[in-house]
């Protein structure tokens with residue numbers, strides 16, 4: 001049955017509880033009766049998928065923490081011990097490592113969905129910015145976690161990334177030593193990274209609650225980008241979207257378990273199975289795949305400070321997007337010119353990712369510069385200009401109308 005508009009306790013115990021702490025009513029209004037546009041497609045299931053991965057990461061992470069030892073002489077071995085000796089340790093560790101990759105894969109789809117359908121635009125700017133904060137926290141958690149197994153890539157990634165701060169004049173060097181807790185990446189660094197790797201997801205969790213709260217204030221966008229105008233445009237979240245989300249979650253889990261059970265090291269770097277050695281620098285220090293586009297931007301500039309500023313600038317672009325696109329139409333379905341630029345941007349982002357995995361020399365540097373220039377061009381020139389001059393195609397009058405139009409297209413009556 002579809003959800004009632006208000007929560008009605010079914011027995012006296014629930015009523016007693018609800019009169020004192022109306023938490024079930026809150027859950028009911030957020031996840032059962034919540035009015036959701038009736039035309040959401042599968043791209044809208046990724047919020048739920050992300051929430052599931054957040055849970056998987058927290059649960060597996062807490063279990064790993066029971067066996068992991070944050071000490072430079074024991075960290076690597078304790079990770080191996082988890083894989084080999086702890087009951088189902090291999091499963092927990094591979095779920096956590098591959099879960100991080102899946103989490104990023106899902107968040108990129110979630111973000112690009114927002115780009116395409118204009119979910120970042122008013123009145124959802126706050127929701128979007130909370131998303132950008134979450135994304136940054138995810139990157140922090142991913143980076144901190146990658147250091148913990150204390151393999152070669154862990155050690156050298158920590159060295160490269162913390163060293164970025166040394167690019168800032170005067171304060172740079174003291175900041176780096178302060179981050180390290182010494183004069184090189186070592187025991188104090190590992191210990192504090194462990195502490196922060198535990199803390200950051202807790203902060204992230206709080207921001208996810210705020211994110212979902214903000215969503216419930218402004219409501220979902222939808223593939224047409226048209227605002228909800230009447231009750232006809234919406235459906236209660238349960239059962240219509242609970243079942244759709246559940247289906248998508250199961251489908252996505254199949255990809256996840258394929259990695260966990262059949263190819264658990266595919267997404268990692270083999271060098272991380274070599275214990276950290278400060279005396280041997282790996283020939284190519286590469287971060288995890290989800291950082292690669294930003295890594296390419298960082299290395300595109302010969303100047304270290306310039307590279308760092310550009311990389312942070314690239315992230316800042318996401319936060320100011322709501323004010324760069326001025327079109328009245330949200331969804332790119334009705335903006336054919338901007339839709340072409342959207343796909344060019346997707347190609348540019350993928351290309352940057354590939355460049356990030358290549359050595360920073362010769363033709364790769366030149367291509368990285370071009371792709372970086374295009375990245376900024378997209379946000380700073382193309383978005384404002386196209387949104388000002390492109391005349392959107394006519395949009396349906398309402399969400400309900402768009403659904404009826406689609407149904408009409410497929411009906412035999414229309415074909416006859």
Ligand code: HEM
Nearest residue numbers: 044045046047048050051114119128131132134135220221
């Ligand atoms: C842990 C990470 C995240 C979780 C658990 C999460 C959760 C959700 C959920 C449950 C929804 C509603 C369902 C849906 O639209 O898919 C949603 C919507 C949304 N999220 Fe996220 N999110 C996360 C990260 C992000 C990030 C990184 C961004 C952007 C930078 C973002 C931007 C948005 C926007 C704009 C919406 C509204 C979409 C619409 O209605 O069209 N989220 N999020």
